[in-house]
Amino acid sequence: MEIFNNLVMGFGVAITPIHLLYALIGCLLGTLIGVLPGIGPVATIAMLLPITFNLSPVAALIMLAGIYYGAQYGGSTTAILVNIPGESSSVVTCLDGYQMARQGRAGPALAVAALGSFFAGCVSTLIIALAAPPLAEVALKFGPSEYFSLMVFGLVAATVLAHGSLIKAIAMVVFGLLLGIVGTDVNSGVLRFTFNIPELSDGIGFVIVAMGMFGTAEIVANLELKDKREIFTKDVKNLWPTKEDFKRSWAAVMRGTALGSFLGILPGGGALLASFGAYTLEKKMSRHPEQFGKGAIEGVAGPESANNAGAQTSFIPMLTLGIPSNAVMALMIGALMIQGIAPGPQVMNEKPQLFWGLIASMWVGNLMLVVLNLPLIGMWVKLLTVPYRYLYPSILVFMAIGVFSLSNNAFDVLIMAVFGVLGYICVKLECEPAPMILGFILGPLMEENLRRAMLLSRGDPMTFIYKPISAGFIIAATILLIVVALPAIRKKREEVFVEEA
């Protein structure tokens, strides 16, 4: 019953007024940016990272986590009412949610999305509480070779699950790893790739890279699109779903939660993959697949539950192994490091308040979201009528403040602009920035563990194969790569992603 005690302690932390307030701020901000197309949780969390320096670690993580899962709630609103994914993980919700809105059933669609998300949020919070401690226990026994192999596996899995070309995704990871080691080499003290620029001796700031690649680059990409929006606001009257709706959606919610929780744990997983997977699953399971795309409520219930479940379970590898599974988790690790906490399996034992407080706050946050969201839908929809030409300068101002405040240095803003241009080029060339960000945060860690492992094995690279756990990761990574590279599966994979896009 240790879990029970731990959860009680967690709730004790989560329901203190100050933490409730930060959970609320996080959830509201998350919903806001979820509703607004063109700004995602990655850019928002990157923007707020410098500010969290002034908060306690618990409050900082509670707020940032709230932004991620809050965005999953908000994204569905825009998808259903405007047919634009407010969040990339709501892309599939557009398909059936918007059709339901056109049939005058926006209310039930929104309600099912919110209730499904809440159910998924409760279940996945429990899954984190149950799965994290044993995983951290195992991870505490990892040596450098195990860690190195785990990172290889994580990065390979992240590329396999990324959109588009596999080889480009791998190249982006390697590019990220290289950029990650810019700065002072910890072993020799040599300044690497700094070009005599003193600001680079501590490395390129992670927040700066993330904001450039996901912030400025995305804003420019958005400015290219002319927005045409048709909003079904006046139709949001009858919120409560009918008995028939409930009957059709409960199984979809269950399946979506299960699939989303599983996909969230995988490296490279998270909300996005979960919602795509769940839609495909619902279409396959349904007795009326022809209704999909024409307003099938299962097509809203499944993916919306899945994306919330996936958003939350993706915290498991971050909290237990210190390995990010997606760009948002990479930022969470950044937040921990800003607070002087080394991410890894020891966090649970050394900072139980932080660990269990965060988990409990997720449940509290989900409750807030479901209570707040349905009554506030009218307000969120009003926000959608704000033209993008007001929005993007405001986003830029926040980004510039965030980056400048890191060290009160104009050079950081310059670097952000450079990565904005690079990110935009990558968008144009169909090179996903997310794998690069993962590589960037893991670069120094990988080098460190590789060095230690090779030192311990006296330069024998077979150490990665001789140790069973390490070998397991390497074999799994190899199998993944081979399987995905097989022509038949490669074709299928590309089809899946094309269908989604």
Next chain:
Amino acid sequence: MKIKSPKDFWSGLMFLGFGLFFVIWAAIYYQMGTAVRMGPAYFPVLLGGLLAVLGLLILLESFVVEGPPVPAFALRPLILLSVGCVLYGYLMKPLGLFVATLALVVVSAFGGHEFKWKEVLILYAILMLGSWLVFVRGLTLPFPLCPDFIANCPIR
């Protein structure tokens, strides 16, 4: 030979270029070391080599597999938004928060589809007040508010 997939051609070239750069730079300026005691060049050479090989593969594939063309770049917003941000950074120390924000808002607004002075100035006023109240007063970020040449800044 004809380029069949321009997107792959250019991304391959980009990766190849970056990869070779990291390998050559590291090999010239830093110590390689041995596998047991890796020098600062070891890991970058390893990864840079891998990146160059991947880039080359993508490059070669672009002559074989058909792919879409590279879409046009929206240079105007890209340049104006980047310049706006850089101006913000470099104007902050000499001229203070209010001028820096003005530069960023006006320059980036020029990157949009339509530009109306009245709208932009109202937006600026809101953002300026917001960043002053929230970030300087609320979160106590040590940003300079007035330009350098004003000795006693009346605003706190």
